[in-house]
Amino acid sequence: MDERRQPSALVDEAYAALGEAIVDGRLRPGDRLRDVELAAYMGISRTPVREALQRLAAIRLVEIAPHRFTRVTTPTEQEMADMRDYAVHMIAMTMHLALPRCSDADIAEGAERFRAVADAARAHSSPEYVDAGFALLAHFTRASGNIVLRETLKQTEFVVRRNLRGWMCAGEGDCDELFAVLTDAIRARDTARSAHLWLTMHGLY
Numbered sequence: 001m002d003e004r005r006q007p008s009a010l011v012d013e014a015y016a017a018l019g020e021a022i023v024d025g026r027l028r029p030g031d032r033l034r035d036v037e038l039a040a041y042m043g044i045s046r047t048p049v050r051e052a053l054q055r056l057a058a059i060r061l062v063e064i065a066p067h068r069f070t071r072v073t074t075p076t077e078q079e080m081a082d083m084r085d086y087a088v089h090m091i092a093m094t095m096h097l098a099l100p101r102c103s104d105a106d107i108a109e110g111a112e113r114f115r116a117v118a119d120a121a122r123a124h125s126s127p128e129y130v131d132a133g134f135a136l137l138a139h140f141t142r143a144s145g146n147i148v149l150r151e152t153l154k155q156t157e158f159v160v161r162r163n164l165r166g167w168m169c170a171g172e173g174d175c176d177e178l179f180a181v182l183t184d185a186i187r188a189r190d191t192a193r194s195a196h197l198w199l200t201m202h203g204l205y
Helices: 007-024 035-042 046-058 077-101 104-122 126-144 147-163 172-187 191-201
Strands: 062-065 069-072
Touching: 007 035, 007 046, 007 147, 035 046, 046 062, 077 104, 077 126, 077 147, 077 191, 104 126, 104 172, 126 147, 172 191
Parallel strands: none
Antiparallel strands: 062 069
C-alpha cells in the first residue's frame, strides 16, 4: 500500500484486506491479529490498521481485549442461523423493493444471478451458494436505488459473507423447480410472488 494515500483510503484498504482474509479463511477464528505485524506486511503505519481492526470489531468479526489480545472471532451456531434468516429476508425484501424500479437490463442480470444460485444448489456447493446469493443481494440492492440498503450492505458485507458458511436452500428436490418459477416471476416483475418463492425455498414461509 502507498503511505502517500489519504489516511481514510488507507483505513478502507486495510479494512477490505483484513475483512476479505477473514471471509476466505486465510485468517481463521481465534487467530491473533497484531497491528505491528499487519502494518509491516501491508507496508503502512499502525494507525490505519488499528482503525480497520476497530471497524471489524464493530461488526463482530474481530474481538479486542485491551492490553490482552485482538483476534478473529468464532461465530456461534446461533449467530450463523440468525445470519441465514437475515440474508434470506433481506434478499426477499430487496427484491420486493427493487423489481418495480429495475430496468430491462437489471431484470436480465437478476435472472442470471438466480441462475448462478440455482447452479450452486444443484452442485451442492455451499461456498458457491453463498457467493452467488450475496451477488444476488448486491445486484438488487444496487438496482433498488435505496441509499439505506446500499449503506447497510456496505457496512455488513464481510460479516454476512463469513457467517453464511454452510448456507443452502432448504429442500434440494423442490428448489430446482422453484428456481425456474422464481426466475419467471422475476422477469414478470411479480414482487409478491418472487419474495414468497424465495422465502419458501429457504423454509421461512
